[in-house]
Amino acid sequence: MRHRNAGFKLGRNTSHRRALLRNLVTSVIVEDRVTTTVAKAKAVRPHVEKMITLGKKGDLHSRRMALAFLQTDTAVTRLFETVAPRYGDRQGGYLRITRKGFQRGDGAELAIIELLGAEKQLEAKAEKRAQVKADKRKKMEAELEAAKKEEGEGGNEEAA
Template identity: 70%
Template sequence: MRHRKAGNKLGRNHSHRRALLRNLVTSVVIEDRVETTVAKAKAVRPLVEKMITLGKRGDIHSRRQAAAFLQTPESVSRLFATVAPRYGDRQGGYLRIVRTGFRQGDGGEKAMIELLGAEQELGAKQQKRAEAKAKKREELERQLAEQGGNEEGGSEENA
């Protein structure tokens, strides 16, 4: 009997499951959006909400508790500086789980777990990425044009 045994096992032992959930929480805090399985998304939701509640509290004890759970110092500073103030007047429900289909290899159901209100930030990141990609493409095309011009010029000199 599993009386008073809350939480999903996710097919892992205790230490592996704890490491997996800590990594997922850290990724959600840093990236605002993570794609994973539905079971993992449901398991990580209360942990992320607890971290955001610690961030909203904002005292040194909360910061130390968050630092003990999150993997990187950057995630702790981001939690307290940008993520938690976003939800100052909200009483919970900081996450959205969106089912995104099935995985190609084993058919596992995938889901996107994302922080609410991060759409503007994610849009800005996406735009920045698109601009960097366009700039890189222009640079590559310019280099190819220069190489093409050099090769044609070199063949005329030899002829």
């Protein structure tokens, strides 16, 4: 019996579960918002909160502990320089888990796990993506127009 045994097993063995949680924590810190299942979001919350607490301490030992858990150096740098200072006066509760709907394949309930106060950064990223998309569209339309114009000129010469 598993009475009073805390923790989420997530249907995985220990090493797989640890790798999954490390990947999710790294993604949340780097991206500010991640879509996953509700169970995984609830399981990853304490790990992300612990990393942010380490980032708030800011000493060398905390940085090394974060490096031991997080997957990339860029995640550690972002944690200590960007994410942790955002929560300097906050005593916990750095995440928001919002239920989103259901997964298409297996019907699992989806959730968005995001860092609080990241709305401005996320909006800026969305605007940048929209701008890049619009620029690509304009470039494609210009290339298409040039190709049509070229094809029209080439068609007249062939007919002559």
